[in-house]
Amino acid sequence: QVQLAESGGGSVQAGGSLRLSCAVSGPTYGSICVYWLRQVPGKEREGVAAIYTGGGSTYYVNSVKGRFTISQDSAKNTLYLQMNGLKPEDTAMYYCAAYLGPCRWPDYLFHYRGQGTQVTVSS
Numbered sequence: 001q002v003q004l005a006e007s008g009g010g011s012v013q014a015g016g017s018l019r020l021s022c023a024v025s026g027p028t029y030g031s032i033c034v035y036w037l038r039q040v041p042g043k044e045r046e047g048v049a050a051i052y053t054g055g056g057s058t059y060y061v062n063s064v065k066g067r068f069t070i071s072q073d074s075a076k077n078t079l080y081l082q083m084n085g086l087k088p089e090d091t092a093m094y095y096c097a098a099y100l101g102p103c104r105w106p107d108y109l110f111h112y113r114g115q116g117t118q119v120t121v122s123s
Contacts, residue, residue: 002026002112004034004096009117012086020081020117022096030054033103034079035110036070038092038119047108048094049081059105064090086121094119 008020022034031054039045049070050059058070067085072078079096094117097110 002028002032002098002100004098004112004114006094006096006114006117009094009119011120011122014087014121014123016086016121017082017084018086018119020083020094020096020119022079022081022114024077024079024098028053028098028100030100031102033099033101034070034072035097035099035103035108036079036081037095037097037108037113038090039095040092046092047106050103050105050108051079052103053079054102057103059103061106083119086119088121088123090119091121092119093117 003025005023033052035050036048038048051070069082071080095113097113099110
């Protein structure tokens, strides 16, 4: 079974930066799509960014374009979400999720999901 473990969340002031990490372990049977999702209690889950590990194609929701960057370190089986210029509206629980195939952005169907890491941005 594929397992994902997020880290790197925390509390920052508006304009600050955080880098989230997602360590992937287990049998992926080739290239996968890894999504970063976020959710605020009472609101719908939102796809923030995605990357296809077989080639590196990336996808972003409009609200984070130019501020967030998704990347991968294949040697470490780790995906990252660099978040710059954080805004209070970025406050959410952030999850990484894996789909065992190409990305289907803007849909974000997934087979596995991590436990999440909280990001809080204060004004």
